[in-house]
Amino acid sequence: MRQQKIIVVGNGMVGHKFIDNLIQHPDYAQYHILTFSEEPRLAYDRVKLSSYFSGSTVDDLMLTSEDYYDEHGVQFIVNDKVINIDKAAKQITTASGRVESYDKLVLATGSFPFVPPIPGKDNPHCLVYRTIEDLEAITASAQESKVGVVVGGGLLGLECANALHELKLEAHVVEFAPRLMAVQLDEGGGNVLSRKIQDLGVSVHCEKNTKEIVAGETLRYRMNFADGSHLETDMIVFSAGIRPQDELARQFDLTIGERGGIVIDDNCLTSDPDIYAVGECALWQNRIFGLVAPGYTMAKAAVSHLTGGDVLFQGADMSTKLKLLGVDVASIGDAHAQSPGALTYTYMNDVEGIYKRIVVNPEKTQLLGAVLIGDTEAYGNLLTMTLEKMALPEQPEVLILPALDGAESAALGVNALPDSAQICSCHDVSKGDLICAIQDGATDLGSLKSCSKAGTGCGGCTAMVGQVLNAELEKMGVEVNDNLCSHFAYSRQELFDIIRSKQIKTFDALLAEYGEGKGCMVCKPAVGSILATYWNEYVLSDDHIQLQDTNDIFLANMQRDGTYSVVPRIAAGEITPKQLIALGEIGEKYDLYTKITGGQRIDFFGAQLHELPPIWDELIAAGFETGHAYGKSLRTVKSCVGSTWCRFGMLDSVTMAVNLEMRYKGLRSPHKLKMGVSGCTRECAEAQGKDIGIIATDKGWNLYVCGNGGMKPRHADLFASDLDDATLIQYIDRILMFYCRTADRLQRTSVWMDNMEGGLAYLKSVIIDDKLEIGAELEKDMARVVDTYECEWKKTLNSPERLKRFAHFINSPATDDRLAYEADRGQSKARIATVAEEDMIATVSVD
């Protein structure tokens, strides 16, 4: 069968979603997709555009890649614009003269920023805020400006004001309406938001109609307002709403709405049966949907219609929840109480800047809408109650009153929700979808999120996803049990708290009071790790040696044949020629297979047990210390050469990496830890793939957390920007110790983060805002680890009792006769025995 050719005009978020949905469709083989973008790159996340100013790169924002499209046979052309549609011939022509035929055409042309017709609007430094190129222009302009004004106090306008604020400009917002976010918020909510934003240093000017932009007296421009007042500024960004990009459709006679927008039906078809329109360019029942979630739903409906399915677009809920300049804001349904007879309840807390209002029907049986400022925790519940028309509690106000001590929270449990309830609006995941995924085996939060995509958009629903998971597991009869093992009826975190609060120093003491039996290979190393994190005692002492797993017990990494590898610390990968020579001599002397590791150090393989002490004797004499390659602990801090040598380096990344490695070396943690420090955004140290990643900027250090390479790569999250050295170390101290306290056993920071209720925002609130008031304690615990560091190998070499263990036989100087080596590429290498040899040397008695 001939493939149907689908041309997608516009590769924005919704255009890409359409393509991705079609790729995922079982009948994808029947289609060939060609997509055009007038921008120089493929789809990126416009919703997170403002994060570009807080350190995210273009790569961070990308939603797809050339590789992904190539892999799925999607043809793409960037920097070219479709300028002609021949509906009869089913052909398009681009600005560069390219002609392509289509079977079906999809218009996903998006919108453009509306700039009010104010005289002076076209001056230099008068900009808009929509594309990455716009951001670059704003950044450039900011460098020559001190004061910036955003015209428009809507959602995007406030984000833009945030950007100006982060660019260190004196930021102002000028709004035509009497309050901010007039579409989403009522008067009370708008006022609270204004106040909070002004507190953060952004000036708000409402009810201002800009008449003209003229040359300024003290600054570059002066904005004259209709009421006779004025405001001086160096730059202006217009964010006064969007208009559908319907120019093409208009020119080529598709039906257009009175005020713009390409008219579509429930299948997202335009007036031409072979042309779809989706996203912000489309007009459905006289409405434009300026949010991404409805656009995604349109993409889904269009793909469904194309492939013979029956999913329709039937409007979308425009409720939103977001953080603006650090202020939580949410609006649900009929926020303005415009429904006939609607009643409202308001809770206002001026002290903490919290405003909550709910709108209910005259019978007080149904929730119609809500506005939340300062505290949006109830958003998920309220949204679901509104959309699902769920019965209200007898006193609806309990929904917004704070839960006082001792009182049960009034929020309804997830069990009350029907399966059709939408939990994640970004990815349109219902409670039923989650239940299916859980029943199919996604029984922890991390895997549930990754397979259902719920909670991976704005993240606002993560807590609810967790509640659905727990409720469902309980129903399935799975005991929600995070006991460490059969010997301890406590989770790792609980055991850590017990050891800390009861000041317990040994496994035996813990087992006697809080456990049973003798322990096992699960609880022993886990408790050993906790004790080592908290007390930092010698891991091979009589009390602790029994807890040490395969590698820790001999302070080396056991290889497949029972020999060990040896890794001395080479902090930040910095090494003198003399030390290199010493390593070379030791490797040669003991005939060790030698390899450079991924962490910028040197690994010796093939050391037998009895060789470990003499090897370390020589390493220590040459100035080395243990590298903890065997421990669940800090491994390496990878670095680039930074400003010391590199032409592009912003800061001295090597010194920072050395300092970090020397500070955290020896810290035992739930799993291994890797760090990286890059001297500039070229990121040669690959810091964003590390548990802790640091990148120098021209203003300080950007801190990234919870990245991972390995089996499941995870890009690290930007945690804080432009930090000085002291703050950087303070944050890392707190983050690492908080991880050590709260992670599960053998849980890398990436999985820890994925499973954390509240995610990155929660971690920030604990570390930066010290919400749990444990910051000082975490720092103190870390200081103890740093202060009590000692090289475990040095200590072991001074302990004759321990050295006895480093022999293959306790009663003979003989060595293991089973080890076999062969030379390869000039080195000795472990040889794997052949099957025939196995038979010959089998010493196993099998019943």
Next chain:
Amino acid sequence: MQQYNWTTVCQLDDIAPNTGVCALFDEQQVAIFRVGRTEQVYAVDNFDPFGKANVLSRGLIGDCEGDIVVASPLYKQQFVLKNGACIEDESVKLKTFPIRAYRGEIQLGLAS
């Protein structure tokens, strides 16, 4: 009753509590384990039949439903020390050796 000729291979104190050592005995590699700070000791073959290396004496000791077990340091299969039975695969069983702690010495026995 079975009679043994006992040979001392090391001192009880040579074995740190809840750890193991390997002894060369009768041309065989024998893994010897000591439970806690007691005189309770066990001896099994040092060869790990899964990982195919002489390493079991370096494993971690624990209990599994009441039985004292050692977990292989390579791939973590567990073996019951009193009879050599493998918890994960009942077709596999380690050879065990007669052993005793006698006047502070660890002795392995050969049937006489």
